[in-house]
Amino acid sequence: MPIRVKSRRLPTPDRGLSPISSHPDVQLPDIEHDDAFRDVVKKLSQCITDVVHMPSTFEQLRTTAVGDELRILVEHLNTQVTNPAIVNALLALRWHYGTINDGRGISEARANACEIVAWRFLTRLSEREAVEFCLHEIPDPLEAECSSDADEPADGGESNERTSLLRHTSGSSSPDHYSDFNRSGSSRRNLLFKSISKLTMSRHASDVEELEEDPTAPFIHLNALEIAAIADAKRFLSQHVVQKIITGIWNGEIIFWDRLSVHSEKKPRFYNAVTADPFSRLRVPKYLKAYEVAFFIGFLMLYYSVLIEQNRYTITPLEILLYIWFAAFFYDEVSEYIDAGSVFYAADVWNLFDMIMIAIGIVFAVLRFVGLYQANYTLVDIAFDVLSLEALFMVPRVCSILSLSPYWGTLIPCLKEMGKDFLKFMVLVIIVYVGFLTTFSLVGREMYTFPHMAMIVTKIFFGSSYVGFDIMEDIDPIFGPPLMLIFVTLSSILLMGSLTGMLSNSFSRVITHAREEYLYVYSVYVLEASTSNRLTHFYPPFNLLALGIFRPLRLFLPSDDKFRQGRILLLRATHAPIVGVIQAYEWLTKKVNPDGFDNFRGPRTTSFNKRQSAPPLDRLDNRIRSGFRPRMPTSRRTSSEVISRPKLREEDAEDYAGDAPSDMEVQISELSAKIDRLTALVVSLQSGAGLDTVRT
Structure with missing residues (x-):
């Protein structure tokens, strides 16, 4: 089906000129509810490329006039778009732009813009709707066609038990393409990067139609949080609205398997203690x-x-x-x-x-x-x-x-980065050490053997300076004292002092972003532990029973329903005591917290509703310029309703920090606006000078 790319000219804000607002070809994407993931990525990439075409930092895009068009794009997506793959596409583009090294910083600015739009879009939704968008898995079109034509329901249980999170289905029309994905981590990242590059490198929709294979195929069956982890979108993962979802998965408020049966289907849902299988709590x-x-x-x-x-x-x-x-x-x-x-x-x-x-x-x-x-x-x-x-x-x-825990989880990334810097610095230390060791061994070869001299030099390097002064004349009466004095000065004062200062600076640099690093590692662990496609997960050492019983049977028996039912029966028999302990713990927890596992606010119905009608494009542009934000006939609350809530909880204040800057941010915004106007003036003067030269 051809891609119908409808676009609207982005209205220029009234807050003065900026390097972005001065661009004449900025267009808002027209994304339909039923658009495939590849189409959504293509339309969003065209808009991001037009909006961000000059280097900008994350804070500039978030707090200054440079990010005005991003705010309008967020409002447009919130009021006009109900496609469930919006967040997935934005984070996939963030991965694409973040991987490009253009040397000018434009790709980094576009990556930051995608990340900002993604989390701002989520902050304008209810919490339950944010869960739906973040945990929406990109479907496989071929699987959808097969499931619609089949008479029996699709088996989402053990049939794919040996697949990974970053996986592909065997029902692809291009098996060789999918088999390339079963590689190392770097190969997988390269494949993901190339897949999005095929879409973003072309400017016209017809170019996408000519592609024989779906360039977004490596992202099939990945949800937005998994894409964010692959893309290193640490700022996105550290946002409160996202962390509440991840914490909900950690606590079991959000589950992917609600029952342990042959035809169980992996799907994100809110836990219901009445209807859910107790054995699903093992995940x-x-x-x-x-x-x-x-x-x-x-x-x-x-x-x-x-x-x-x-x-x-x-x-x-x-x-x-x-x-x-x-x-x-x-x-x-x-x-x-x-x-x-x-x-x-x-x-x-x-x-x-x-x-x-x-x-x-x-x-x-x-x-x-x-x-x-x-x-x-x-x-x-x-x-x-x-x-x-x-x-x-x-x-x-x-x-x-x-x-x-936040304290230890924040400290570990700091120690990790300090260890990397220490290893880099030790290269210089080894060079100095080997040079002096060679000299001392050759000059004092009549008094000391090479192993003995190596041990002496090592002691001097680790602080035993007196050892060097005691033997410097024994090494050589002429060259020994000055060489030893130089070595002691280098090792005890210069090198050790430089190392201490470097590690201190490294700690100060990393601690500012340590929370993001901690939340990233925490998020990856939660996703790794919960979103597996394996229905029956045996705890060790019970996994050896499953290995010894069912692995030999795989060699000559098909993986049919009876085979999977046998694994389920073994899991129930071996893990019943563990489930009993979990049920007792949750019963006690429910006594303390009567709300149970229902801490997410918002409508319980799905928010992925198709648009019924929309205002004409030209009239919509005029109303946006006048400050009006249209409300679409959808169960989602619009941004005006979310922002105008009567009372905002303290823990939710982080989500709206980008829209409610502090006094310092206001001053930075004013200074940035002046710089933007000066930049626009210089650009206009240069353009006028160029025209005069051409006329001459």
Whole structure:
């Protein structure tokens, strides 16, 4: 079907000239309710490209006159558009523009503009409507056609149990294109970038029609929050309206699986304790994290028991349990990687600890078995020494629950960035160290061997300056004292002082954005734990039962309804005690909080309603210029209703910070307006001079 691109000229605000408002070809997109995701991306990209064509920072677009057109675009989307893929498209464009490095900052400004429009659009909705837009998954057109033609309902359960979050369906007309998506994290990101670039590189709708494959296919089955995580839209994810949704998923107020049956369908919905299956609570991230901590505590107890006993001659029952725990942990990490994909998996810093723990456990098991088989007890002792290294990662892994608190979760990104800067600085330290070590070793070769001199220089570098002064004449009476004085000065004063100052500046730089980093990691963990396409998720070590029973059956039995029903029965039998504990906890919680799991305000009916009628385009432009904001016949509240609420809660004030600037922001806005007028004047003078030159 050809794309009907209808557009309207964007009205110029009356607050003075700006580099954006002076652009003559700015147009508002006309997005229909039934437009496909590729069409929405194309229309929005044309508008963003026209609106933002000069470098601007995020704060300039948010608080100054530079972002006037973005506010009008938000009003237009809020009052005129009901397409459910609006937020998905904006965040996909944010990913596209954020990846481009044009050297001028225009692409970065457009990426910021997409992020601002996305979260401002959400702030003008009710909370329940914001949930619908943020968790709307981009549908596969081929799946929709197949499901509409089929007589039986689509099976959304275990049929896709081995797929990942960043996945594609097998029903594509282009299987080779989809198979390219099963790559590493960098390859996936490159594929997502290229898919949007195919749309944004062309300026006409006819160019999109000529594409043989759907360039937005890699985004199929991704919701807006997942796209935001892939696009590193940390400001978007840190907004209160978005964090309330993520917190709702964390607490189980929003669920994706409401029942445990063969034909269950993955779909975001609000939890209803009366109708929902109690076993669906096993997928709540909060309970997953609690069980993870309990599992690691048991893991740590077995670990200490085996190390304290340390039987060199035979494998004890406790050691067998430790191997079972290791195997269950390893299989759970593999399943998590397959479900989440490498992009989400690598975003969690604790997964690096998990992989190191698995590597140490494998080395220990190999050395232990080989040593017992060969009766080489020296090798057995080395195996236990290797196992002792596990505590360096297992103990912090148990304490990873602290990273969910704002304080520790904010501190960890700072330490991470400081560690990166420290490693970069150590390159210079190693160069200086190797240079002086070589000189001292050659000059004092008659008195000290190379290993001895290396140890002396290391002690001097770590603060034992007196050692250098004691041996400087022994190294060489002529060259020893001046060289040692220079080395001590460099290592103890210059290098250490520079390192301290650099790390202090690094901490100050990162702490300003540490909250965004913390909320980003927290959001990725919640999405990774909750939006998996796997219906039956076995907790370790019960996952080994499913692996031992059903994995061999996959080799010669089809994955039919009976096969999936067997997995469900095993899950119910093994996880019934866990579900009982969860139900008891929620019963006690409901006594304290009578509202239960209904903390989202707004209409309960879906807000994705088709537009029935709209004012004529020319009359709408005149009314927008006069300050009128039309209300469309939809169940959503318009921006005027949202903004004019009688009382705004304190925690909701963050959502409207961009529309209610502080005194400092007002002064910045006034100064920016003056700069904009001066820039426009210079541009007009340059244009006039150019015309005079042409005439001459």
